[in-house]
Amino acid sequence: MQRVGAIALNTFREAVRDRVLYNLIVFALLLMGTAILFGQISIGVQKLILVNLGLTAMTFFGLAIAIFIGIGLVYKEMDKRTLYALLSKPVRRYEFILGKFCGLALTLLVNILLMSVGFFLALYYVKRGFDAADLPLFSAIYFIFLQLLLATALALLFSCFSSPVLSAAFTLGLFITGSFAADLRELSEALEAPWLEGLMQAVYYAVPNFSNFNVITSAAHGRAVPGALLWGNTAYGALYIGIVLLASMLIFHNRNLK
Amino acid sequence: MAIVEITELTKDYLRGFWRKRPHRVLDHLNLSIEEGEIFGLLGPNGAGKTTTLKLLLRLIYPTAGTARLFGRPLGDIDAHRRLGYLPEAPYFYDYLTAREFLDYCGQLFGYDKVERRRRVGDLLERVGLVEAADVALRHYSRGMLQRVAIAQALINDPDLVFLDEPMLGLDPVGRREVRNIILDLKARGKTLCFSTHILADVESLCDRVAILNRGKLHGLGTLDEILPLKAQGSEVLVGEASPALLEALRPLADTVHTAGDKLNLLVADAKLYPVIDCVRQNGGRLLAVNPVRVSLEDYFFQEFGTEKVPDLLDKE
Numbered sequence: 001m002q003r004v005g006a007i008a009l010n011t012f013r014e015a016v017r018d019r020v021l022y023n024l025i026v027f028a029l030l031l032m033g034t035a036i037l038f039g040q041i042s043i044g045v046q047k048l049i050l051v052n053l054g055l056t057a058m059t060f061f062g063l064a065i066a067i068f069i070g071i072g073l074v075y076k077e078m079d080k081r082t083l084y085a086l087l088s089k090p091v092r093r094y095e096f097i098l099g100k101f102c103g104l105a106l107t108l109l110v111n112i113l114l115m116s117v118g119f120f121l122a123l124y125y126v127k128r129g130f131d132a133a134d135l136p137l138f139s140a141i142y143f144i145f146l147q148l149l150l151a152t153a154l155a156l157l158f159s160c161f162s163s164p165v166l167s168a169a170f171t172l173g174l175f176i177t178g179s180f181a182a183d184l185r186e187l188s189e190a191l192e193a194p195w196l197e198g199l200m201q202a203v204y205y206a207v208p209n210f211s212n213f214n215v216i217t218s219a220a221h222g223r224a225v226p227g228a229l230l231w232g233n234t235a236y237g238a239l240y241i242g243i244v245l246l247a248s249m250l251i252f253h254n255r256n257l258k
Numbered sequence: 259m260a261i262v263e264i265t266e267l268t269k270d271y272l273r274g275f276w277r278k279r280p281h282r283v284l285d286h287l288n289l290s291i292e293e294g295e296i297f298g299l300l301g302p303n304g305a306g307k308t309t310t311l312k313l314l315l316r317l318i319y320p321t322a323g324t325a326r327l328f329g330r331p332l333g334d335i336d337a338h339r340r341l342g343y344l345p346e347a348p349y350f351y352d353y354l355t356a357r358e359f360l361d362y363c364g365q366l367f368g369y370d371k372v373e374r375r376r377r378v379g380d381l382l383e384r385v386g387l388v389e390a391a392d393v394a395l396r397h398y399s400r401g402m403l404q405r406v407a408i409a410q411a412l413i414n415d416p417d418l419v420f421l422d423e424p425m426l427g428l429d430p431v432g433r434r435e436v437r438n439i440i441l442d443l444k445a446r447g448k449t450l451c452f453s454t455h456i457l458a459d460v461e462s463l464c465d466r467v468a469i470l471n472r473g474k475l476h477g478l479g480t481l482d483e484i485l486p487l488k489a490q491g492s493e494v495l496v497g498e499a500s501p502a503l504l505e506a507l508r509p510l511a512d513t514v515h516t517a518g519d520k521l522n523l524l525v526a527d528a529k530l531y532p533v534i535d536c537v538r539q540n541g542g543r544l545l546a547v548n549p550v551r552v553s554l555e556d557y558f559f560q561e562f563g564t565e566k567v568p569d570l571l572d573k574e
Contacts, residue, residue: 006365010351017353080349085410088315088343088420089366090335256318258271 003091004099011103012110015069020107023061027115030057031122046126051220054119055140059216061115062108062148063175069107070155071167073100074252083257094249101156101245108148116141133222139230140219146237147213151175153244154208160251177203178210208240261418261449262291262314266323269309269473284309285473286323291451296444298464299453305470307453308346311420315343327418339367342411346422346453348403352396356387356406359395363413381409386435401432408439419443421452425459437463457485469557476561485557492530495546496521496537503540510536524550 015021034053038046074097077083087093123137124130154174158167177184181204188200212233215225267287270280284306291297299307312318314325316333327337350359357378364374382391385405390398395406404427411419424440425433440463443450454460460467461481469477469484477484494511496503499521508514510533511523521542525533530547537544 002368003366006362010354010362014351014353081345081347082350084312084315084317084345085343085348085350085363085407086366087317088338088341088345089363089414090338091366092335254319256271257312258318 003095004102007091007096007099008102008106011073011100012106015065015104015107018069020065020069021111021114023065024111024114024118027057027061028118030054031118035122035125047123048220050122050126051137052216054122055137055144055216055219058112058115058119058141059144059147062112062144063151065111066104066108066148066151067155067168067171067175069104070152071159071164071171073104073156074159074248075162075164075167078257087257093253097156097160097245097249097252101152101248104152104156105149108145108152112141112145112148136215136219136222136224139225140215142230143213143215143225143233146233147210149241150208150210150237150244153241153248157244157248157251160248160255174207175210178208179214180211181207181209182211209236212236259293260290261293262289262297262325262327262451263329264289264310264314264323264325267310267313267320267325268322269306269313269318270321280321283473284313287470287473287475289468289475289478291449292466293449294444294447295449295465296440296463297449297451298460298467299451299470300455300457300460300467301453301470302455304472305455306473307455307470308422309473310470311343311422311451311453315341315420339414340417342414342416342419344407344411344419344421344424347426348407350395350403350406350410353394355392355394356382356398356409357391359406360409360413363410367414377413377415381412384412385409385439400427401429404428404432404436408436412443416448418449418451421450423454424452425454425456433459471561491550492525492527493546493548493550494521494523494525494530494533494544496523497543497545499542500540503537503542506536506540507533520545 031050031054034050035046038049077086083096086096119141120130120137123134151171155167155171158170162170184200184204184207188197188204191197191200212229215229219225264287267284268282269284270282272278273281287306287310299310301307309318313320314327314332320332325332327334328340330337354362360378360381361374364377369377382388385408387402387405387409390402395403398406404424408421408424411421421440424436428436437459440450440452452459452463464481466479467477467481467484468475491512496507497520499507499516499519504514504516504521507521507523510529511525513524515522523533534544534547536542
């Protein structure tokens with residue numbers, strides 16, 4: 001575990017030194033702008049706008065980091081041959097994959113935490129206080145983090161066997177498809193051709209169901225996230241991430257590092 | 259005792275876009291490296307040297323054959339605790355400083371903070387990077403990176419060190435420093451295996467060599483056993499040569515080249531002592547006498563006739 005930790009911390013350090021956390025400045029400016037710009041509207045509407053904009057921005061800033069760093073996690077080390085010296089040490093290949101994933105997960109966690117602080121400060125500025133209706137926002141942010149972990153695992157998987165451009169396209173494609181997973185299911189039910197229905201069902205079950213993680217709108221309205229959804233999404237995310245990481249490890253284990 | 263045992267090690271790569279065909283880059287290699295020796299893998303680019311090292315380090319997997327390091331099968335993680343590796347043309351994380359990078363390497367071996375600090379400090383001193391230790395690697399020159407690469411290969415005080423083209427891209431001072439480090443490691447009882455295509459490196463360092471070409475082993479043993487001395491010939495370097503000395507030497511030497519007041523002569527063994535006498539009598543200064551060895555290039559032409567020496571771009 002010490003080796004995984006060392007690789008993870010080094011990945012985190014790389015992200016920080018690559019000025020990845022600079023996105024926080026943009027995020028902060030966006031929130032401040034929103035809070036001031038919509039300062040004249042009634043508090044209820046202002047909160048709705050702030051929550052929707054803030055959490056959506058949090059998702060996309062995080063997604064940009066997950067994808068653009070994730071796709072280079074393994075590829076860059078192979079391309080620049082930094083891996084050679086690393087794997088000649090007593091490091092197992094699966095430890096490398098796990099370390100890389102944990103490193104980016106830590107980067108995203110720090111990022112999300114800092115963005116959350118900014119977000120709640122902006123919310124406080126708008127509402128001049130917090131109440132029970134704000135509690136679902138924590139669940140929404142937790143789900144955003146789960147989505148980002150899922151996207152990271154996917155980017156890492158593609159990074160094990162394809163170029164960064166293709167990896168980015170695949171990950172983004174899956175994110176978009178997965179965000180419309182619920183629509184895919186509805187579409188499959190509406191289709192008349194059985195094979196097409198079957199195909200849609202298969203795609204629905206295969207792609208990561210990102211749509212289940214999106215509770216931003218209901219959280220903005222102060223509606224509590226059901227416990228079943230919390231546990232369900234946690235279990236689903238953990239299982240999906242586990243499977244994707246396992247696939248990454250298998251692919252990477254069998255690769256010749258030419 | 260053999261520290262490295264290679265048995266029938268073979269590696270094929272699939273080539274081609276539509277119809278993939280196997281391309282053999284290493285062909286049934288058999289050799290062993292004994293404890294405490296400096297072993298050279300010698301051959302032109304594309305000979306299979308790097309492939310051999312990568313196979314031993316499980317960076318790539320063999321198509322057939324096996325190898326053992328310290329008596330353990332390839333991939334055994336415990337063997338990796340006792341070895342070091344200097345990759346060819348190394349490149350490291352450019353956002354780290356040398357000290358941070360070496361510390362990171364130490365973490366991968368599980369050393370605690372105090373131990374890492376001690377090892378990193380010692381190594382930085384040994385490779386002459388103390389002053390640049392806290393500068394980001396992206397600002398390092400090629401030679402400095404090579405020193406970092408050597409330091410990371412030695413972080414665990416390994417018993418066996420693999421060096422892939424350790425002199426590549428270094429200036430004469432850098433080459434001498436690397437050579438001294440290699441000799442120092444041997445003096446400490448370490449086993450070294452390095453690949454090179456430069457004969458001079460092998461001549462000055464190796465106890466035994468393996469000559470590879472196109473993935474096949476063409477010679478194994480000491481350099482004298484493999485590359486015979488050219489029939490009765492020596493290269494004689496003379497300084498402070500007067501025109502009279504030059505004229506006196508012309509009939510004795512096979513070839514004469516002048517550079518300023520220096521003469522470079524190729525002399526048959528039968529005439530070596532007359533040449534030395536002539537230099538002494540005419541007030542010249544004898545600077546060097548070296549037996550002329552078959553060059554690697556000559557060796558390959560002799561071994562393979564008119565066959566072209568392998569292409570530099572032939573991928574290993």
